[in-house]
Amino acid sequence: MENYTMEGRTYRYYGQEAPLYPFGYGLSYTTFRYQDLVLSPPTLPICANLSVSVVVENTGQRDGEEVVQLYLRWEQSSVPVPRWQLVAFRRVAVPAGQETKLTFQVVAEQRAVWAQDWCLEPGTFTLFAGGQQPGQQTRAPSEVLSARFTVTGAARPLRGC
Numbered sequence: 001m002e003n004y005t006m007e008g009r010t011y012r013y014y015g016q017e018a019p020l021y022p023f024g025y026g027l028s029y030t031t032f033r034y035q036d037l038v039l040s041p042p043t044l045p046i047c048a049n050l051s052v053s054v055v056v057e058n059t060g061q062r063d064g065e066e067v068v069q070l071y072l073r074w075e076q077s078s079v080p081v082p083r084w085q086l087v088a089f090r091r092v093a094v095p096a097g098q099e100t101k102l103t104f105q106v107v108a109e110q111r112a113v114w115a116q117d118w119c120l121e122p123g124t125f126t127l128f129a130g131g132q133q134p135g136q137q138t139r140a141p142s143e144v145l146s147a148r149f150t151v152t153g154a155a156r157p158l159r160g161c
Contacts, residue, residue, distance in 0.1 A: 030060030030096065037129050037145040046120050046153030047161035050106040054129045054145065056092060057099035065093050068102055071128040072110060075148075078155075079115045084134055087127075108161055111151065118158040122151045 036055040044050060058064055068091075071084040087110045094100050111125065112118040128134045130144030 028064055028066070030058055030062045030064035032064070032066045032094065032131055032143075033057045033059050034130055034143045034145050036101075037127075037147050039127060039147050039149045042148075043150045043152060046122055046151055046156060047108050048151075049108055050127070050149060052088075052104040052106060052127060052129065053101060055099050055101045056094055058094040058096050061096055063093065063095045065091055066131050067091050069128075069130060069132065070104055070106065071134055072106065073126040073128070073134075074111075074113070074121075075124040075126065077113055077123070078121060079113050081113055084128065085110070109158060112158045119155055120151075120158055120161065121155045122153055124148055124150050 034054055034056055036053070038053045040051045040053075041048075052070060054068065056066055056068055058066075067089055069086060070088040072087045073084040074081045087106050088104045090102060090104070092100055092102060106127070108120060109118075112120055126146050126148050128144050128146045132144060134144050134146070
């Protein structure tokens with residue numbers, strides 16, 4: 001084998017073709033609404049971590065559990081990267097008619113790309129939060145919110161942080 005690229009070989013690198021059963025696929029007995037996605041700070045230094053919060057509301061008539069998923073997309077990278085990458089998830093029970101606020105940390109290591117070594121690069125990123133992957137079509141409706149953040153500074157090896 002001479003070609004070690006992952007393009008076309010795993011669901012993360014299929015391009016525009018969606019996987020048959022993506023992460024988080026399934027049905028629920030209730031519905032959820034996502035709101036108030038906040039990224040802090042919206043501009044951060046190359047080695048800094050990102051704080052994320054999102055509110056999940058159970059808009060149905062039954063208590064339910066939702067798997068809140070965070071995905072990261074590199075807007076520009078010096079090397080091939082996945083369309084988006086799962087960086088966090090949490091199963092949360094939300095009573096009918098109630099809401100809960102969740103907080104996450106997206107650490108610098110999760111933005112690293114492989115370029116003969118793990119490297120951090122500056123640029124613009126998009127973070128998605130929801131009950132499914134971005135753009136996923138399922139029988140159970142679920143919202144996916146998105147927000148952008150910017151990383152500043154010079155590219156550097158991850159071990160240099």
